[in-house]
Amino acid sequence: MTKPSPTAAVLIIGDEVLSGRTQDTNLNTIARFLSALGIDLLEARTVGDRKGQIVEALNALRGAHDYVFTTGGIGPTHDDITADAVASALGVGLPEHPEALAILERRYGDELNAPRRRMARIPESGSLIANPVTDAPGFQIGNVFVMAGVPKIMTAMLEDVAPRLRKGAVVQARTVRVTGVGEGNIADILTAAARAQRDISFGSYPFGAGTAGEIGTNLVVRGRDAEAVDAAVVALLAELEMAGIDAAVV
Amino acid sequence: MTKPSPTAAVLIIGDEVLSGRTQDTNLNTIARFLSALGIDLLEARTVGDRKGQIVEALNALRGAHDYVFTTGGIGPTHDDITADAVASALGVGLPEHPEALAILERRYGDELNAPRRRMARIPESGSLIANPVTDAPGFQIGNVFVMAGVPKIMTAMLEDVAPRLRKGAVVQARTVRVTGVGEGNIADILTAAARAQRDISFGSYPFGAGTAGEIGTNLVVRGRDAEAVDAAVVALLAELEMAGIDAAVV
Numbered sequence: 001m002t003k004p005s006p007t008a009a010v011l012i013i014g015d016e017v018l019s020g021r022t023q024d025t026n027l028n029t030i031a032r033f034l035s036a037l038g039i040d041l042l043e044a045r046t047v048g049d050r051k052g053q054i055v056e057a058l059n060a061l062r063g064a065h066d067y068v069f070t071t072g073g074i075g076p077t078h079d080d081i082t083a084d085a086v087a088s089a090l091g092v093g094l095p096e097h098p099e100a101l102a103i104l105e106r107r108y109g110d111e112l113n114a115p116r117r118r119m120a121r122i123p124e125s126g127s128l129i130a131n132p133v134t135d136a137p138g139f140q141i142g143n144v145f146v147m148a149g150v151p152k153i154m155t156a157m158l159e160d161v162a163p164r165l166r167k168g169a170v171v172q173a174r175t176v177r178v179t180g181v182g183e184g185n186i187a188d189i190l191t192a193a194a195r196a197q198r199d200i201s202f203g204s205y206p207f208g209a210g211t212a213g214e215i216g217t218n219l220v221v222r223g224r225d226a227e228a229v230d231a232a233v234v235a236l237l238a239e240l241e242m243a244g245i246d247a248a249v250v
Numbered sequence: 251m252t253k254p255s256p257t258a259a260v261l262i263i264g265d266e267v268l269s270g271r272t273q274d275t276n277l278n279t280i281a282r283f284l285s286a287l288g289i290d291l292l293e294a295r296t297v298g299d300r301k302g303q304i305v306e307a308l309n310a311l312r313g314a315h316d317y318v319f320t321t322g323g324i325g326p327t328h329d330d331i332t333a334d335a336v337a338s339a340l341g342v343g344l345p346e347h348p349e350a351l352a353i354l355e356r357r358y359g360d361e362l363n364a365p366r367r368r369m370a371r372i373p374e375s376g377s378l379i380a381n382p383v384t385d386a387p388g389f390q391i392g393n394v395f396v397m398a399g400v401p402k403i404m405t406a407m408l409e410d411v412a413p414r415l416r417k418g419a420v421v422q423a424r425t426v427r428v429t430g431v432g433e434g435n436i437a438d439i440l441t442a443a444a445r446a447q448r449d450i451s452f453g454s455y456p457f458g459a460g461t462a463g464e465i466g467t468n469l470v471v472r473g474r475d476a477e478a479v480d481a482a483v484v485a486l487l488a489e490l491e492m493a494g495i496d497a498a499v500v
Contacts, residue, residue: 015453018291019421020281021470022455024274027296031270041268043303046277046294049453053293076434077454078441108434115437133460152460171269184326184358187365191328203265203299204327205272210383210402220271 005168005224006066008034010044011057013072013082014149018048026071026154033158038168038224039067049073054085062089062144067165072149074138076115083139086146087123097122100137107135130160140164169224174233177250178240179216182206186217189239193232199223200232218250255418255474256316258284260294261307263322263332264399268298276321276404283408288418288474289317299323304335312339312394317415322399324388326365333389336396337373347372350387357385380410390414419474424483427500428490429466432456436467439489443482449473450482468500 010030016022027044034041042065047053054073061068073082087094101120104112119136122128129138129145131153138147138157145164147157178186183206194202200223208215221236223229233249240247260280266272277294284291292315297303304323311318323332337344351370354362369386372378379388379395381403388397388407395414397407428436433456444452450473458465471486473479483499490497 015451016455016470017277018281018294019423019472020278020283020285020291021423021453023278027267028270028273031268033270035270041270042298043307044268044296048292057293075454075456077437078444079451079453111434113434113438115441116434150456150459156460173269173271184361184363184366187327188363191365194328201265201329203271203329204325205266206325206400209400210406220266222269 006039006166007064008039008041008067008069009061009065010041011054011061011068011070012044012046013049013054013070014046015048015079017046017072025151026149029151029155030069030071030158033162035171037162037165038170039165040168049079049081051081051085051088054082055089058086058089058144062142066143068144069161070144070146071154074119074136074146074148076119076136080118082146083121083123086141086144090123090141090144092124092141094121094123096120097126097128097139100128100139103128103135103137129157132156132159171222171224172226172229173220173222174229175250176219176221176233176236176240176247177216178219178245178247179214180246181217182209182215183217186219186240186243186245189236189243190219193236193239197223197228197232199225200228202232202236219247253418256289256416257314258289258291258317258319259311259315260291261304261311261318261320262294262296263299263304263320264296265298265329267296267322275401276399279401279405280319280321280408283412285421287412287415288420289415290418299329299331301331301335301338304332305339308336308339308394312392316393318394319411320394320396321404324369324386324396324398326369326386330368332396333371333373336391336394340373340391340394342374342391344371344373346370347376347378347389350378350389353378353385353387379407382406382409421472421474422476422479423470423472424479425500426469426471426483426486426490426497427466428469428495428497429464430496431467432459432465433467436469436490436493436495439486439493440469443486443489447473447478447482449475450478452482452486469497
């Protein structure tokens with residue numbers, strides 16, 4: 001019996017996402033990062049720049065999952081309240097972290113004013129997450145990883161996060177592209193396949209509906225055992241061929 | 251005293267978003283749609299194709315907000331379980347809806363097989379949401395609006411949802427583009443502005459960090475009173491000019 005794979009949640013923090021001003025891409029970046037490590041991302045939440053909301057979401061998520069990743073709200077301005085909220089949620093202080101302060105002093109020199117110095121405040125017992133883009137660090141405390149909202153910085157921070165995570169068996173995915181018929185024509189075949197193989201998941205993603213182009217469905221076959229996934233794909237292709245439906249692994 | 255603006259939450263349903271296979275865009279589409287109607291989107295959640303998770307999230311959100319909008323999981327395949335989950339969450343049955351069935355019969359004719367017919371099941375007392383792209387309807391039950399996951403279909407469904415919503419005062423937003431300095435150089439000015447005007451929000455979104463291009467910050471000034479927003483922008487520009495910082499409304 002193998003150990004179950006770690007589970008994770010993402011907490012996106014920022015009014016700009018909920019107002020529609022910004023299209024979030026961090027969730028997708030983190031999702032792909034975790035997939036590659038075999039960590040199951042089970043849920044995500046998006047909240048505004050409100051301390052109560054951040055605290056509540058963080059406490060729900062950190063109790064339910066092995067890891068929580070937050071993005072946003074760690075800059076120098078008045079609406080950057082993530083560090084305060086994390087410290088509140090964990091019931092710890094928020095002192096200046098000597099190493100974080102040294103990093104900011106090196107970067108800003110004489111321009112290290114009070115707002116920028118706020119970025120040196122790290123919840124007690126937290127460790128820094130390196131920011132190779134603009135230096136001001138993120139931090140880890142317990143199972144919570146607090147990262148920047150700017151996608152380029154967030155992505156760079158994941159490099160420093162990866163070695164700290166327990167890995168799971170990576171999910172193998174194969175895509176079978178079915179063309180010329182809609183989802184409804186292959187639903188019975190998929191249902192039978194899903195019932196026969198409980199360790200394999202069969203996702204169904206139609207394309208082309210409402211366009212002038214070709215219609216069809218991408219079937220995504222996923223599981224942690226590569227041989228079982230390959231066998232499921234072979235069986236699925238055989239069923240589709242028997243039904244006279246065009247399909248190919250892509 | 252005006253009535254407070256309605257509040258809303260979004261629930262994105264789909265393994266493909268959490269696995270990283272798909273970049274969600276529906277949240278952003280709904281966020282912009284609600285902004286234009288003066289409805290405050292206060293939170294969003296993303297869950298997988300798991301009934302228990304959907305039920306739990308839906309019950310949390312529908313109790314806390316005036317409206318909940320879900321996307322995904324209403325197609326014909328075995329992993330489309332949103333209607334089942336909504337019926338469970340609300341404690342109602344999931345019978346075939348005569349009008350939904352008629353719509354599907356018109357579209358599919360002889361090809362209306364059992365999987366497609368599943369799409370006619372609508373929670374008791376629910377009303378249909380028109381789908382002008384592929385016909386299979388979404389539905390509204392109470393304050394919950396259940397829509398497709400395919401962005402083109404979801405967007406089209408919003409047309410039929412809009413007339414059912416109570417509108418609020420639309421938030422007015424102006425963007426002041428500050429160039430040549432980072433967020434930390436303007437944080438004190440922003441903090442003072444935010445403290446002086448509690449009904450106005452001042453968001454700060456840096457750009458250009460870590461690139462070869464120009465750095466700067468977009469300041470987004472938001473509020474429901476257009477005159478107050480304009481006055482706040484004028485005051486902010488004056489403060490920035492006094493500090494010798496380049497800024498312009500964009």
